[in-house]
Amino acid sequence: MTSDDRKKAAALAAVAYISSGMKLGLGTGSTAKHFVDAVGEKVKQGWDLVCVPTSEATRKQAESLGIRLTTLDETPVLDVTVDGADELDSELRLIKGGGGALLREKIVASSSRQMIVIADDSKKVATLGKYPLPVEVVPFGLKATGIKIDQALAWSGNKGPLIVRMRDGKPFVTDNGNVILDCALGHIHNPEKLAAALSSIPGVVEHGLFIGMASIAIIATENGVETLKK
Known part of the structure; x- marks a missing residue:
């Protein structure tokens, strides 16, 4: 099969x-x-x-x-x-x-x-995180938002690079006109704490943790x- x-x-x-x-x-x-x-x-x-x-x-x-x-x-x-x-x-x-x-x-x-x-x-999976965590963000202030996401990752005990999702050599644009940062964490510590931290960031529209x-x-x-x- x-x-x-x-x-x-x-x-x-x-x-x-x-x-x-x-x-x-x-x-x-x-x-x-x-x-x-x-x-x-x-x-x-x-x-x-x-x-x-x-x-x-x-x-x-x-x-x-x-x-x-x-x-x-x-x-x-x-x-x-x-x-x-x-x-x-x-x-x-x-x-x-x-x-x-x-x-x-x-x-x-x-x-x-x-x-x-x-x-x-x-x-x-036994533990979430091997699949990169998508975070949808507005294009305005993308770098500043990325810094805040890094801080949220660290605060919740997580670490990993943020990668702008690309398609055909350009940033992937969602149906809502936003871009996605994929967080390659490998292992997510305390998903609930991370979800709350990401949701509090201005510029983050939504994240891919469904809890x-x-x-x-x-x-x-x-x-x-x-x-x-x-």
Whole structure:
């Protein structure tokens, strides 16, 4: 079973948690893409679903599948958000933002009664941090903000270089017009303390630590799908 097969298996397993009439948040990324495809199949079968996408890429995919979309202004409370993760630990703390959609992903997840994470088993780790932690920042004052992020890392017992995410030789720009600093920490000490410190910095729009948000993780392995609950 390939990595993509496992991602698809996790996505299909999440369909058991949704039903016609629900309001859904649709995640972003290679695993979430399989879930959006599955939602499209349910819509073709006649299910009544209305969804909020977490990125322009997901919006385009959902529209191509005939999924009815809404916004959080029109539908401010959702039933379930299903999304992937770049890393998750046994306490269902997550690192997200590898695809650059962390701000909208966090807003949508926090507007949902339940967040379900879908992933293949390579994303489950004993300690968060091997995957670089994304921090979305406004372009204005980028260097000054970076200094404050370094200070926040040190204060919370963490250390590692900050790298401006690039694409095609230019800084990657999010759907919200911001840039991302990837923090290569290797190991995150006290994720809660780091999350609070990052959130307090002017210029930081959002960070990729999702703590206390996911209640269920569906993880696909070579031997089948396992479910973790908080």
